[in-house]
Amino acid sequence: MCGMAWTPFKTALTAIMVFGWHAGEGRAEPATYTLAVVPQFDLRRIEAVWRPIIDHLQSTTGARFTLVTETTIPVFEKGLHGGTYDFAYMNPYHYVVAHQRQGYKPLIRDVEEKLSGIVVVRKDSGLTEVRMLDGRKVAFPAPNAMGAALIPRAEFSRKLGIRITELYVKSHDSAYLNVMMGQADAAGGIRATFDQQKPEVRDGLTVIYETERYTPHPLAAHPRVPADIAAKVQQAMIALGTTPKGDALLDGIPIKTIGIALDSDYDALRNLGLEAFYVEQ
Numbered sequence: 232m233c234g235m236a237w238t239p240f241k242t243a244l245t246a247i248m249v250f251g252w253h254a255g256e257g258r259a260e261p262a263t264y265t266l267a268v269v270p271q272f273d274l275r276r277i278e279a280v281w282r283p284i285i286d287h288l289q290s291t292t293g294a295r296f297t298l299v300t301e302t303t304i305p306v307f308e309k310g311l312h313g314g315t316y317d318f319a320y321m322n323p324y325h326y327v328v329a330h331q332r333q334g335y336k337p338l339i340r341d342v343e344e345k346l347s348g349i350v351v352v353r354k355d356s357g358l359t360e361v362r363m364l365d366g367r368k369v370a371f372p373a374p375n376a377m378g379a380a381l382i383p384r385a386e387f388s389r390k391l392g393i394r395i396t397e398l399y400v401k402s403h404d405s406a407y408l409n410v411m412m413g414q415a416d417a418a419g420g421i422r423a424t425f426d427q428q429k430p431e432v433r434d435g436l437t438v439i440y441e442t443e444r445y446t447p448h449p450l451a452a453h454p455r456v457p458a459d460i461a462a463k464v465q466q467a468m469i470a471l472g473t474t475p476k477g478d479a480l481l482d483g484i485p486i487k488t489i490g491i492a493l494d495s496d497y498d499a500l501r502n503l504g505l506e507a508f509y510v511e512q
Contacts, residue, residue: 261293261294261295262294262295262460263294263295263296263297264294264295264296264297264317264318264456264460265296265297265299265315265316265317265318266281266285266288266296266297266298266299266316266317266318266319266320267298267299267300267301267307267310267311267315267316267318267319267320268281268298268299268300268319268320269304269307269319269320269321269322269325269448270300270301270302270303270304270307270402271304271372271376271379271402271403271421271423271424272402272403272404272424272427273402273404274300274302277300278298278300279483280480280483280484281298281484282298283480284468284471284480284484285298287467287471287477287480288464288467288468291463291466291467291470292460292463292464292467293463294460294463296318299316302401303373303401303402304372304373304375304376304401304402305373305374305375305512306512307321308325308373308375308512309512311325311329311333311335312328312329312332312333313333314332314333314453314455316453317452317453317455317456318338318450318451318452318453318456318464319335319450319451319453320448320449320450320451320484321448321449321451322346322375322376322377322378322448323346323377323445323446323447323448323449323497323500324375324377324381324500324505324509325375325377326448326449326451326497327497327500327501328509329451330451330494330497333453333454334453334454335451335452335453335454336451336452336454336461336494337449337450337451337492337493337494337496337497338449338450338451338452338461338464338465338468338491338492339449339450339465339468339469339486339489339490339491339492340446340447340448340449340450340486340489340490340492340496341447341448341485341486341487341488341489341490342488342489342490342491343487343488344447344486344487344488345444345445345446345447346377346378346421346444346445346446346447346448347378347382347421347422347441347442347443347444347445348377348378348379348380348382348383348419348420348421348441348442349378349419349420349421349422349425349438349440349441349442350364350369350383350417350418350419350420350438350439350440350441351407351410351417351418351420351425351436351437351438351439352410352416352417352418352436352437352439353410353411353413353435353436353437354435354436354437356416358416358417358439359439360439361387361391361393361439361440362391362393364387364393364395364416364417365393365394365395366393366394366395366396367395367396367416367417368395368396368397368398368414368415368416368417369383369395369396369397369398369415369416369417369418369419370398370399370400370405370406370407370409370410370414370415370417370418370419371383371384371397371398371399371400371406371418371419372399372400372401372402372403372405372406372419372420373399373401374397374399374508374509374510375509375510375512376403376419377445378419378420378421378442378445379403379406379419379420379421379424380399380419381505381508381509382442382443382445382505383419383440383442384397384419384508385503385505385507385508386442386443388508398414398415403420403421403424403425404424404428406418406419406420407420407424407425407428407432407436408432410436411432411435411436417439418436423485425438445499445500446496446497446499446500449492449496449497450464450468450492451492452464465491468489469489469490469491471489472486472488472489472490
């Protein structure tokens with residue numbers, strides 16, 4: 232009797248276990264997408280700023296994301312122009328080129344602040360006006376760092392009529408430090424990176440020039456990313472701007488007021504003729 236009573240129960244239990252095993256086997260893992268960030272800042276800072284944002288995207292979209300932090304802007308550009316990244320936070324002219332070559336589509340940007348370049352010198356240098364840099368050495372993060380190098384170099388040539396010796400030093404932080412250490416007479420940068428320097432660096436430098444202002448950095452998606460995933464990422468990023476905690480995360484990027492980005496937002500850049508100053512890596 233015991234054997235007869237046990238057999239149906241055992242059979243049913245085995246069936247449930249087998250069914251559950253096959254169901255688990257067939258369950259698809261969430262897709263994983265790469266998200267690369269242009270290395271304006273020290274890589275540790277990028278990791279600290281973007282890791283909580285990555286966590287937010289994963290919890291709200293159901294997808295997984297791998298944060299990509301390249302060592303230099305030129306390395307980032309190679310990956311971007313080759314279509315390596317699924318999502319990328321890039322400078323505005325990077326976007327113009329990436330859209331043309333790979334079809335990247337902008338999702339979000341800062342809709343309040345615009346991007347401009349600045350030129351800084353040591354406060355004790357005696358350099359008080361940008362034209363005094365004619366014939367001098369200027370440090371830049373990379374040739375195609377838009378606000379920090381591309382626009383300043385174009386304006387030096389076309390607007391100001393000055394010639395400089397260019398020194399490329401991999402990051403905004405390094406450009407400022409080269410001026411502090413006397414390795415360069417001036418440095419190109421942007422307000423966001425300058426304002427976030429250590430006090431001993433920031434207080435030792437002064438801004439002597441600011442460029443024209445343009446639509447700022449977008450977060451963009453490669454066209455291979457499914458439209459529904461790109462839309463979820465866009466919505467999740469915009470949702471950050473609706474809470475104090477999310478605003479604090481965006482401030483680290485930095486984005487003051489987040490909103491939807493459109494390709495047409497970058498048409499003004501397409502008409503500047505910056506290809507004459509763009510350096511292929």
